[in-house]
Amino acid sequence: MVxxxxxxxxxDIAQGRASASDVCRAxxxxxxxxxPTLNAFNHVAADRALARAKAIDAQRAAGASLGPLAxxxxxxxxxxxxxxxxTTASSKILDTxxxxxxxxxxxxxxxxxAVILGKTNCDEFAMGSSNENSAYGPVRNPWATDRxxxxxxxxxxxxxxxxxxxxxxxSDTGGSVRQPGSFCGVIGLKPTYGRVSRYGLLxxxxxxxxxxxxxxxxxxxxxxxxxxxxxxxCDATTAREPVPDFSAALTGDVKGVRIGVPRTFMADGVDxxxxxxxxxALATLNSAGATVVDVELPHAKYAIPVYYLVATAEASSNLxxxxxxxxxxxxxxxxxxxxxYSRSRDEGFGPEVKRRIMLGTYVLSAGYYDAFYLKALQxxxxxxxxxxxxxxxxxxxxxxxxxTPAFRLGDKTDDPLQMYxxxxxxxxxxLAGLPAISVPCGFADGLPIGLQLTGRFFDESMLLRIADAxxxxxxxxxxxxxx
Amino acid sequence: xxxxxxADVERIAALALLELTDDEKQLFTRxxxxxxxxxxxxxxxxTSGVPATAHVHAGQRTERDDEPRASLPVExxxxxxxxxxxxxxxxxxxxxxxx
Numbered sequence: 001m002v003x004x005x006x007x008x009x010x011x012d013i014a015q016g017r018a019s020a021s022d023v024c025r026a027x028x029x030x031x032x033x034x035x036p037t038l039n040a041f042n043h044v045a046a047d048r049a050l051a052r053a054k055a056i057d058a059q060r061a062a063g064a065s066l067g068p069l070a071x072x073x074x075x076x077x078x079x080x081x082x083x084x085x086x087t088t089a090s091s092k093i094l095d096t097x098x099x100x101x102x103x104x105x106x107x108x109x110x111x112x113x114a115v116i117l118g119k120t121n122c123d124e125f126a127m128g129s130s131n132e133n134s135a136y137g138p139v140r141n142p143w144a145t146d147r148x149x150x151x152x153x154x155x156x157x158x159x160x161x162x163x164x165x166x167x168x169x170x171s172d173t174g175g176s177v178r179q180p181g182s183f184c185g186v187i188g189l190k191p192t193y194g195r196v197s198r199y200g201l202l203x204x205x206x207x208x209x210x211x212x213x214x215x216x217x218x219x220x221x222x223x224x225x226x227x228x229x230x231x232x233x234c235d236a237t238t239a240r241e242p243v244p245d246f247s248a249a250l251t252g253d254v255k256g257v258r259i260g261v262p263r264t265f266m267a268d269g270v271d272x273x274x275x276x277x278x279x280x281a282l283a284t285l286n287s288a289g290a291t292v293v294d295v296e297l298p299h300a301k302y303a304i305p306v307y308y309l310v311a312t313a314e315a316s317s318n319l320x321x322x323x324x325x326x327x328x329x330x331x332x333x334x335x336x337x338x339x340x341y342s343r344s345r346d347e348g349f350g351p352e353v354k355r356r357i358m359l360g361t362y363v364l365s366a367g368y369y370d371a372f373y374l375k376a377l378q379x380x381x382x383x384x385x386x387x388x389x390x391x392x393x394x395x396x397x398x399x400x401x402x403x404t405p406a407f408r409l410g411d412k413t414d415d416p417l418q419m420y421x422x423x424x425x426x427x428x429x430x431l432a433g434l435p436a437i438s439v440p441c442g443f444a445d446g447l448p449i450g451l452q453l454t455g456r457f458f459d460e461s462m463l464l465r466i467a468d469a470x471x472x473x474x475x476x477x478x479x480x481x482x483x
Numbered sequence: 484x485x486x487x488x489x490a491d492v493e494r495i496a497a498l499a500l501l502e503l504t505d506d507e508k509q510l511f512t513r514x515x516x517x518x519x520x521x522x523x524x525x526x527x528x529x530t531s532g533v534p535a536t537a538h539v540h541a542g543q544r545t546e547r548d549d550e551p552r553a554s555l556p557v558e559x560x561x562x563x564x565x566x567x568x569x570x571x572x573x574x575x576x577x578x579x580x581x582x
Contacts, residue, residue, distance in 0.1 A: 096563075097563055098562075098563065100555060100559040100560070100562055100563070101555065193539050193540065194539075194540050194543075207537060207538045207539070233547065236543075236545035237538075237540060237543075237545075239540065239543070240543075299528075302524065302525055302528065304521075305521060305522040305523075305524055305525050306525060308518065308522060309522055309525070316499060320500075323500075324565060325564065325565075325574050325576055326561075326563070326564055326574060327563035327564060327565075328563070328565070329565070330565035330566065334577055335577060336577055336578075337576055337577050337578075337579050338500070339502075339577075340576065340577050341500045342500045342501060342502035343502050345499075345500055345501050345502070346501055346502040346503065346504075349501070351507075351510075354501055354503070354507070354511070355511060355514060355515070357499050357501065358492070358495050358496065358499060358501070358511055358515060359515055359518060359519075361495050361498050361499040362491075362495050362515065362519070365495065365498060371526060372519075372522065372525075374535055375525050375526060375528075375530060376522075376525055377535035377536055377537055378528075378530035378533040378534070378535050378536075379525050379528055379530060379533075380535070380536040381533050381534055381535065381536045382528070382530070382533060384536060384539070416514050416517075416518065417514075417517050417518050417521055420518070431536075432539065433539030433540070
């Protein structure tokens with residue numbers, strides 16, 4: 001049962017071959033058995049999930065029409081609001097926070113019949129690349145439990161890889177869906193900026209944040225994206241672009257598709273095993289009918305500084321809301337308002353969040369704004385233009401998702417800059433607003449490797465089509481960790 | 484530039500309303516200096532005449548008709564507050580004026 005894809009589960013339930021309740025119980029059992037090892041979930045909502053599953057079974061028994069995700073268990077990163085369900089963003093400052101409204105993605109998932117199994121562990125406020133910045137301890141990688149699952153959506157990726165859920169949602173600001181997807185050997189899709197509503201997502205960097213699906217197949221990612229995508233009056237940055245049926249894009253055919261590879265950008269610092277796996281994947285796609293050509297992204301090498309200047313500036317503003325007044329932790333016995341603010345924030349935020357608030361405050365402060373923040377926004381424009389030029393001759397740009405397979409827990413925790421540098425391949429797509437996907441494309445010493453494809457604005461269909469065609473001729477996506 | 488001092492870190496912490504311990508001040512001074520030193524490479528790029536991208540879909544029209552609609556009830560709006568008077572619909576904070 002737990003090996004099934006979301007599509008197969010939905011079909012089995014719709015056609016009476018399985019009950020939503022049995023499906024829910026099977027995945028809950030798996031989750032409860034593995035979570036002590038993986039720490040992938042901050043909260044398992046067993047009773048609520050079983051009640052929802054029972055309601056789906058009742059709907060079917062009554063002959064009512066079922067939604068496209070009817071009975072499909074799903075896990076949500078713990079930075080998405082579910083009314084009545086504790087939501088912490090893995091931060092002590094929100095340890096007791098219980099949202100009073102649903103995120104738009106939650107409304108849409110539940111209207112489609114999805115069964116929310118629980119909230120997954122992540123880096124605090126989605127700030128991190130290893131899930132080690134969680135107030136509730138790191139997640140362990142199902143492929144090797146001494147390794148990180150990646151971050152920040154590490155819990156969602158680990159839960160999908162370990163078959164605790166067939167699909168999950170993460171949020172991606174600088175790679176937080178794609179990089180854990182790569183480290184855990186699952187598909188991770190960051191949609192185009194504005195494709196999915198951010199209403200009810202706890203904000204990190206508002207010009208970059210985007211919710212996206214993690215799953216084991218492109219078809220499952222397409223299914224979930226079709227449900228959560230689309231304009232939302234509660235998020236003014238959602239695009240009014242029509243939402244296609246992403247599942248219909250999965251033709252299995254990549255003939256004539258043009259893939260660009262930024263060789264110069266990939267020349268340094270990539271693990272040879274990763275480079276080999278990516279080259280093999282490109283050769284496979286080439287044999288399937290795609291053409292592979294070199295492209296240049298001259299400003300991509302600056303994407304790390306640009307990203308960390310822009311994202312931290314936005315974070316310093318967004319996280320000003322945690323003041324101990326409206327929700328969240330408040331320090332005891334503060335004598336003045338200012339003391340209450342400062343002490344509540346010092347006690348509530350972890351070190352990486354403080355570091356980023358500090359960095360963001362610095363680059364926005366008088367005397368540094370032009371040299372750092374404004375300059376970064378200008379280079380962001382140059383980076384966008386690089387992609388525009390590349391898309392004049394290719395349909396997607398391919399590169400590794402991460403320069404290495406999953407690194408060991410503790411490897412980079414003492415040196416934030418080294419941790420940031422590992423995001424080199426994922427940060428440019430969100431800066432340019434473009435959709436990007438990580439697709440499992442091999443292993444090095446038993447650890448998964450991901451191929452990243454970045455597409456044109458609103459062309460998630462192309463990414464899913466290539467990912468699906470690639471899955472059909474390889475078996476990386478069908479590998480399962482021994483856990 | 485970008486050689487950061489403990490005094491700079493104290494100034495930023497005050498702006499960000501973060502009360503840091505002495506250890507945190509020392510650590511952040513070193514780590515933020517490293518990061519800023521690395522980030523300085525953007526300053527060498529010629530960006531004359533290049534507009535800033537603060538947002539990739541800037542310019543999208545987002546107005547709607549100005550019609551009243553339902554919003555969060557007061558008791559729910561204050562439900563997560565560490566100290567609230569729900570009946571009055573108020574958040575309580577330490578004294579701001581006088582005292």
